[in-house]
Amino acid sequence: MNKIATNIAQIHERIDMVCQKVGRNSSQVNLIAVSKVKPAKQIETAFHAGQKLFGESYVQEFRDKEPLVKAPVEWHFIGGLQSNKVKYLRGKVTMIHSVDRLSLAKEIDRQWEKIDGSVDILLQINVGDEASKSGCDPQDLESLVRSVAPLPHLRIKGLMCLPPHSDDPEQVRPFFKQLRELSEQIGRLQLPGVEMIELSMGMSGDFEVAVEEGATLVRVGTAIFGARVKKA
Numbered sequence: 001m002n003k004i005a006t007n008i009a010q011i012h013e014r015i016d017m018v019c020q021k022v023g024r025n026s027s028q029v030n031l032i033a034v035s036k037v038k039p040a041k042q043i044e045t046a047f048h049a050g051q052k053l054f055g056e057s058y059v060q061e062f063r064d065k066e067p068l069v070k071a072p073v074e075w076h077f078i079g080g081l082q083s084n085k086v087k088y089l090r091g092k093v094t095m096i097h098s099v100d101r102l103s104l105a106k107e108i109d110r111q112w113e114k115i116d117g118s119v120d121i122l123l124q125i126n127v128g129d130e131a132s133k134s135g136c137d138p139q140d141l142e143s144l145v146r147s148v149a150p151l152p153h154l155r156i157k158g159l160m161c162l163p164p165h166s167d168d169p170e171q172v173r174p175f176f177k178q179l180r181e182l183s184e185q186i187g188r189l190q191l192p193g194v195e196m197i198e199l200s201m202g203m204s205g206d207f208e209v210a211v212e213e214g215a216t217l218v219r220v221g222t223a224i225f226g227a228r229v230k231k232a
């Protein structure tokens, strides 16, 4: 087996072990291979190792790379998104994880209307209350949900977070818990057009803790493809 295939197999084993420990079914946890900065070839290698779902964070890079990937992969967009770039994702991604404001949701709705389709979205929450991070403030979430839900060309499927970085996953656990609690609160409102079924949380350094706290989508880059040369 190549290194990428070995890494993917090991991550699945680790997810399975955590699921057993906390009594979850590992079929409820989907692995997203975060392929930003990595070439099309490595994406195809991962695909042939059984990985179907990939996450990209930079629109320009995705535009350039997506046509080069010949395997029928599924793409999620997970990075910060400016409204004027949504058009480059139209019809190409099945989920956008980073919706944190109504203006962006409206533009997504407008773009998917053009192809008579709809796209799944997650609302990104700034759980760490970090000035530098995107994401909706937890206090503003309910009002954001209520204004985004009626848009016909998108479907709210859950929440996403990118907590403050720590080398100790236990430091991050409270943020994962908070995301799950927010999701339960919104779920109880039973709003039409809103399903709180996905929790996108956990990366290479902390996905096991995220799975313990209920993650359904874990976004793992480095642990699959190796270290990235840092991009500005």
Ligand SMILES: *Cc1c(COP(=O)(O)O)cnc(C)c1O
Binding pocket: 034, 036, 057, 078, 079, 162, 203, 204, 205, 219, 220, 221, 222, 223
């Ligand atoms: C890069 C990135 C990841 C993956 O991070 P790793 O630590 O390499 O696993 C996950 N989520 C988002 C939003 C990212 O930008």
